[in-house]
Amino acid sequence: MIAENHVAAIQASNGGRLVGAASRSRERAEAFARRHDVAFFTDSTAELAAHPEVDVVCVTTPTGAHLEPVVAAAEAGKHVLVEKPLEISVERADAMIAACRAHGVKLGAVFQARFGPGARAAKEAMAGGRLGRLVLCDAYVKWYRSPDYYEEGGWKGTRRWDGGGALMNQGVHAVDLLQWLAGMPRRVSAFTGTLAHRGIEVEDTAAALIQFEHGGLGVIEASTGTWPGTSRRLELSGDAGSVVLEDDRIARWEFEVPESRDEETVRRLGGESLLKTGAGDAKALNTAGHCLQVQDMIDAIREDRLPGIDGSEGRKAVAVIEAIYQSAREGRPVELGESIPPPDTAET
Numbered sequence: 001m002i003a004e005n006h007v008a009a010i011q012a013s014n015g016g017r018l019v020g021a022a023s024r025s026r027e028r029a030e031a032f033a034r035r036h037d038v039a040f041f042t043d044s045t046a047e048l049a050a051h052p053e054v055d056v057v058c059v060t061t062p063t064g065a066h067l068e069p070v071v072a073a074a075e076a077g078k079h080v081l082v083e084k085p086l087e088i089s090v091e092r093a094d095a096m097i098a099a100c101r102a103h104g105v106k107l108g109a110v111f112q113a114r115f116g117p118g119a120r121a122a123k124e125a126m127a128g129g130r131l132g133r134l135v136l137c138d139a140y141v142k143w144y145r146s147p148d149y150y151e152e153g154g155w156k157g158t159r160r161w162d163g164g165g166a167l168m169n170q171g172v173h174a175v176d177l178l179q180w181l182a183g184m185p186r187r188v189s190a191f192t193g194t195l196a197h198r199g200i201e202v203e204d205t206a207a208a209l210i211q212f213e214h215g216g217l218g219v220i221e222a223s224t225g226t227w228p229g230t231s232r233r234l235e236l237s238g239d240a241g242s243v244v245l246e247d248d249r250i251a252r253w254e255f256e257v258p259e260s261r262d263e264e265t266v267r268r269l270g271g272e273s274l275l276k277t278g279a280g281d282a283k284a285l286n287t288a289g290h291c292l293q294v295q296d297m298i299d300a301i302r303e304d305r306l307p308g309i310d311g312s313e314g315r316k317a318v319a320v321i322e323a324i325y326q327s328a329r330e331g332r333p334v335e336l337g338e339s340i341p342p343p344d345t346a347e348t
Contacts, residue, residue: 001282001283002060002083003021003032003058003060005285005287005290006058006060006081006083006290006294007036008287008290008291009287009290009291009293009294009295010058010294012287012291013291013294013295013298014295014298015298015302016294016295016298018036018038019038019040019051019053019054020033020038020039020040020041020042020048020051020054021033021036021038021040021041021042021048022041022042022043022044022045022047022048022069023041023043024043024061025043026041026042026043029041029042029043045057045068045069045072045073046072046075046076049072049073049075049076049078050076054078055078055079055301056078056079056080056081056297056298056301057069057070057073057078057079057080057081058080058081058082058083058294059073059080059081059082059083060083061083062153062155062161062162063083063085063087063088063161063162063163063168063169064087064088064092064155064160064161064162064163065161066082066083066086066087066092066096067087067092067095067096070082070096070099070100070107071095071096071099073105074099074100074102074103074105074107075099075103077103077104077105078105079105079106079107079108079297079301080096080100080105080106080107080108081108081110081293081294081297081307082096082107082108082109082110082314083110084109084110084111084172084173084176084314084317085163085168085169085172085314085317085318085321086109086311086314086315086317086318087163087318088159088160088161088162088163088164088168088318089163089318089322090315090318090319090322093311093314093315093318094315096311097311097312097315100311106297106300106301106306106307106310107307107310107311107314108293108296108297108300108307108308108309108310108311108314109307109309109310109311109313109314109315110290110293110309110314111173111176111177111293111309111313111314111317112173112288112289112290112292112293113173113176113177113232113248113289114176114177114180114308114309115289115292115293115296115308116247116248116273116289116292117248117268117269118245118247118248118249118250118269118273119177119180119181119245119248121250121265121269122181122234122236122243122245122250123180123181125241125243125255126181126182126236126243129240130240130241130255130257130259131236131237131238131239131240131241131242131243131255132238132239132240132241132256133214133216133238133239133240134182134183134212134214134216134236134237134238135216135217135237135238135239136216136217136218136219136235136237137178137181137182137212137216137217137218137234137235137236137237138178138218138219138220138221138233138234138235139171139174139175139177139178139218139219139220139221139222139232139233139234139235140174140219140221140222140232140233140234140235141166141170141171141173141174141221141222141223141232141233142221142222142223142226142229142230142279143166143170143222143223143224143226143229143230143232143278143279144224144225144226144227144228144229144279145170145197145204145224145225145282147197147198147199149224149282150197150199150200156169156200157197157199157200157201157202158200158201158202159201159202162202163202164202164203164321164325165192165194165200165202165203165204165206165224166203166204166205166206166222166223166224166225167192167203167206167220167222167321167324167325168202168318168321170222170224171206171220171222171321172317172318172321173232174220174222174232174234175220175317175320175321176314176316176317177234177245178218178220178234179316179317179320180313180316181234181236182212182216182218182236183212183213183214184212184213184316184319184320184336185210185211185212185213185218185320185323185336186211186212186213186335186336187210187211187333187334187335187336188208188209188210188211188320188323188324188327188333188334188336189208189209189210189327189332189333189334190206190207190208190209190324190325190327190328191206191207191208191328192205192206192207192324192325192328193205193206195223195225196223196224196225196226197224197225203328204223204224204225205222205223205224205225206220206221206222206223206324206328207219207220207221208220208221208324208327208328220324228279229279230279231246231247231249231273231279232245232246232247232279233245233246233251235252240255240256240257241254241255241256242254246273247273248269248273249269249270249271249272249273250265250266250269250270251270253265253266253270293308293309296308319336319337320336323335323336
């Protein structure tokens with residue numbers, strides 16, 4: 001499903017062109033290629049990456065199958081754009097980062113929510129100190145996925161391929177946005193449960209209390225069992241202001257010291273969200289965010305710079321979620337980095 005979003009983004013981009021496709025099933029690769037009017041298809045990522053017209057490989061496999069195609073592309077000297085989350089563990093994410101660094105290629109991590117105008121406005125307000133001292137910073141993902149969702153493809157809801165459930169698959173965008181805006185947590189204490197879906201190996205509900213490096217506190221909640229599903233919500237509260245994002249729509253924008261542009265910001269970004277997240281249906285996700293991120297990847301190659309979200313940035317959400325899972329499993333607070341050392345350097 002997500003491969004279709006990548007194709008739409010490539011076709012809408014300035015400078016991008018779909019060259020070919022690879023799938024573990026040659027028949028699916030052929031059907032995909034015919035559907036999108038390209039001649040080249042294969043069941044080998046290495047063969048796709050070796051194609052002389054390919055500059056970037058987009059990896060849209062199940063999460064636990066991200067590492068191997070990334071390494072194959074890097075070894076062929078091709079840049080890589082990887083769907084969220086980067087991988088199912090920090091260890092596998094770091095192996096991807098190391099492979100791309102070793103072969104001098106760019107690694108982009110898909111977190112299209114960061115490219116939304118509402119998120120960008122919130123980032124600017126945070127960077128400008130408009131919220132003052134951060135007190136509470138929260139993320140809520142109360143979505144719904146039907147039993148049929150978990151039966152599609154044979155990988156959803158499995159530890160090996162999905163890496164986790166409501167938090168790793170659906171909540172990961174909110175976790176990434178929260179740490180991008182409010183900073184990385186220092187400590188987490190969490191509970192997880194499988195409350196609404198029988199037959200899956202992972203959680204469909206998670207709740208975590210977090211403490212940030214700056215001393216502020218927060219909550220992360222994620223579920224795929226809350227019918228009918230509501231918009232992803234981030235609440236950023238400080239002693240000088242508060243910002244609330246619902247998907248990418250600004251739902252609250254209040255500051256102790258107002259600025260003249262605040263009214264226009266709310267008027268422009270307080271209506272319907274540009275980015276659709278599929279709160280009740282995964283297929284409702286739109287392509288607006290992917291278009292922005294694919295264009296960023298193309299521009300990063302042209303300008304010889306890092307992508308807007310590189311591998312080291314992409315691993316952060318995985319690190320937070322891995323710590324939350326550890327806390328829930330062991331029944332104790334977990335310090336970030338306790339068993340998850342950061343990479344020594346960012347890739348170039």
